[in-house]
Amino acid sequence: MSAAFSAIELAVSALTTVSRENGGLDPRLELALAALRQSLWMTWMRGKTASESMVGWRATTAEGVELPVDVLIEVFTELTPKTLNAASAVCRRWSDPARAALLPFIDLHNAERTGLFALAALIRKHRLGDDYAALPPTRILVISRPGLPTRSVRGLVYLLFANVVRLEINLSAPSVDTIIDMSLLGPLLIAWAHLSYFAPKHAYLTDTGPAVGGNVGRRRARHRRLQSGPHSLIDVRDRRISQTRPPYRRRRAQQVGWNPYGSPAELLLSHRACRADLKGLSVVDMRTPLQASLLTRALPSLTLLNLVTCLSSPPPTARASSASCSTTSRLLGCGYMRTPNLLSRETSCPLSPSAGRGSPTSTSRAMIGTLTSCWRHSRNTHRTSPPSAFSPLVASG
Amino acid sequence: MFHRANLRNNSKNGRSQVGQNRNSKKKPVAKLTLITEDNESFTVCKKVAEMSMFFKNMLQDTEGIPAPFIVPNVSGYDLKKIIEYCSYHCLDTDCPNDNDSLRSRRDRKIGHWDETFVRNIINKDGDPVIDNLVGLTKAAYFLDIPGLIWLMTKSIANTIDPKPIAEIREIFNVPVPSEREEEILQR
Numbered sequence: 001m002s003a004a005f006s007a008i009e010l011a012v013s014a015l016t017t018v019s020r021e022n023g024g025l026d027p028r029l030e031l032a033l034a035a036l037r038q039s040l041w042m043t044w045m046r047g048k049t050a051s052e053s054m055v056g057w058r059a060t061t062a063e064g065v066e067l068p069v070d071v072l073i074e075v076f077t078e079l080t081p082k083t084l085n086a087a088s089a090v091c092r093r094w095s096d097p098a099r100a101a102l103l104p105f106i107d108l109h110n111a112e113r114t115g116l117f118a119l120a121a122l123i124r125k126h127r128l129g130d131d132y133a134a135l136p137p138t139r140i141l142v143i144s145r146p147g148l149p150t151r152s153v154r155g156l157v158y159l160l161f162a163n164v165v166r167l168e169i170n171l172s173a174p175s176v177d178t179i180i181d182m183s184l185l186g187p188l189l190i191a192w193a194h195l196s197y198f199a200p201k202h203a204y205l206t207d208t209g210p211a212v213g214g215n216v217g218r219r220r221a222r223h224r225r226l227q228s229g230p231h232s233l234i235d236v237r238d239r240r241i242s243q244t245r246p247p248y249r250r251r252r253a254q255q256v257g258w259n260p261y262g263s264p265a266e267l268l269l270s271h272r273a274c275r276a277d278l279k280g281l282s283v284v285d286m287r288t289p290l291q292a293s294l295l296t297r298a299l300p301s302l303t304l305l306n307l308v309t310c311l312s313s314p315p316p317t318a319r320a321s322s323a324s325c326s327t328t329s330r331l332l333g334c335g336y337m338r339t340p341n342l343l344s345r346e347t348s349c350p351l352s353p354s355a356g357r358g359s360p361t362s363t364s365r366a367m368i369g370t371l372t373s374c375w376r377h378s379r380n381t382h383r384t385s386p387p388s389a390f391s392p393l394v395a396s397g
Numbered sequence: 398m399f400h401r402a403n404l405r406n407n408s409k410n411g412r413s414q415v416g417q418n419r420n421s422k423k424k425p426v427a428k429l430t431l432i433t434e435d436n437e438s439f440t441v442c443k444k445v446a447e448m449s450m451f452f453k454n455m456l457q458d459t460e461g462i463p464a465p466f467i468v469p470n471v472s473g474y475d476l477k478k479i480i481e482y483c484s485y486h487c488l489d490t491d492c493p494n495d496n497d498s499l500r501s502r503r504d505r506k507i508g509h510w511d512e513t514f515v516r517n518i519i520n521k522d523g524d525p526v527i528d529n530l531v532g533l534t535k536a537a538y539f540l541d542i543p544g545l546i547w548l549m550t551k552s553i554a555n556t557i558d559p560k561p562i563a564e565i566r567e568i569f570n571v572p573v574p575s576e577r578e579e580e581i582l583q584r
Contacts, residue, residue, distance in 0.1 A: 067531060068538050071550060078554030086562045091571050
């Protein structure tokens with residue numbers, strides 16, 4: 001009886017979905033749908049006992065599981081994540097809406113769970129409807145520990161987190177164990193077109209990971225050669241990219257959004273591939289030679305900037321680069337000049353004492369000094385439209 | 398501020414007349430007769446009935462007041478409570494509707510009258526029973542009353558929010574699943 005009821009219910013819901021999508025059904029199917037609804041109604045009425053149908057106070061029968069899915073979704077939007085976790089395991093009918101309600105806020109703990117979560121969500125996407133698949137609902141993503149997705153699940157994660165608005169990387173303390181590879185984070189930042197707030201805290205960002213189909217040693221050597229050459233890094237590499245025809249694997253990598261010629265952080269710098277406009281950037285105790293890249297990418301439409309102990313010292317495992325500090329200042333400067341919105345908004349750039357290795361104080365002072373001078377310059381010149389990308393860097397270099 | 402229509406339930410002859418306005422002498426108020434699945438009859442004024450999108454669309458389609466309308470999926474108790482809610486909120490412009498954003502719906506607080514209304518639904522002899530709340534939610538969903546759906550979902554959420562799985566199952570009388578099904582759900 002219950003199996004037949006479920007089958008009829010399933011058929012009715014499927015036909016209703018098709019009818020909504022196509023704006024109607026074939027008259028025969030409409031007739032079949034009406035008949036199914038009628039039989040569903042009769043089955044439901046037959047299953048009701050006299051005590052249930054009596055007027056007044058209802059007997060204690062299980063009706064919670066019979067709540068319509070739309071109502072369940074409404075209920076679950078009001079619940080906390082902890083209760084949603086519990087609700088997702090109450091029964092099968094509650095499982096999908098509860099998991100869907102969990103999606104807007106995700107706190108990743110490790111890479112394995114990321115992959116499993118993405119897979120589970122994608123498997124369920126048809127059950128949750130095409131609207132869900134078309135508009136990934138995750139808006140806030142918090143990475144508490146190094147929970148960045150691995151390469152194998154990256155494609156799945158892109159789909160799942162394509163609408164992320166706020167990304168927080170909140171590691172307990174920067175150490176060798178908590179290094180975040182920019183070859184993983186960079187493409188994610190590029191893929192998330194709606195990202196408006198980025199807050200890395202207590203993190204090391206590096207570009208030690210290999211590019212797709214590339215060789216780590218060769219890439220590093222090329223990187224060093226480009227840095228020490230007579231021209232600026234970006235000009236030379238752009239020229240090489242334009243002159244060289246990439247092999248198939250690289251072409252394929254470019255098609256899926258990768259730049260095999262350099263680290264994704266450089267991709268942020270050199271290409272205008274980032275569609276997102278960051279409105280808020282909060283950097284607390286972050287150490288990376290690539291921070292300038294991130295900041296430059298972020299600054300054009302920034303309205304909230306919070307820099308606390310933002311260091312350009314390399315991670316403990318890498319050798320310190322003397323060029324990184326000056327590059328940081330220049331990039332910050334040119335980026336800040338392109339940020340008219342920030343002038344009238346809340347800005348806090350405190351000079352924090354050193355919190356580790358490297359020379360943080362001098363770096364921070366240099367950054368703040370550059371910011372201040374560029375702010376004055378931009379006020380004097382009333383520069384409202386951003387210049388062509390990175391031309392100030394080339395001029396100053 | 399609110400228009401509070403009369404709610405008068407004549408239990409002797411099993412008929413209820415709801416929504417009669419005191420100013421009805423001046424201008425005749427269009428009324429609608431509703432018959433529930435348990436053959437209880439209610440009479441509501443058109444303004445109150447139009448709180449429900451279901452009735453509103455029906456009245457627009459029929460271009461007038463139809464004959465007594467049978468509401469199949471709604472019991473007498475549920476319809477009585479629905480009419481009570483709609484009579485209070487029929488002139489309330491601040492009622493939640495489908496156009497509200499998710500955030501505004503979430504941040505909205507339950508009003509004092511609504512709180513009393515819900516407390517009267519879920520309490521009988523001091524025991525919280527959720528069956529009536531769920532039944533009323535389903536009825537509100539069937540009749541498509543956005544404000545009442547929001548109130549009911551908020552109340553259900555407040556009822557189950559801080560509770561573990563076992564307690565939620567107990568509240569809704571959900572049978573404990575088998576081990577295999579439990580494993581699937583946990584996965």
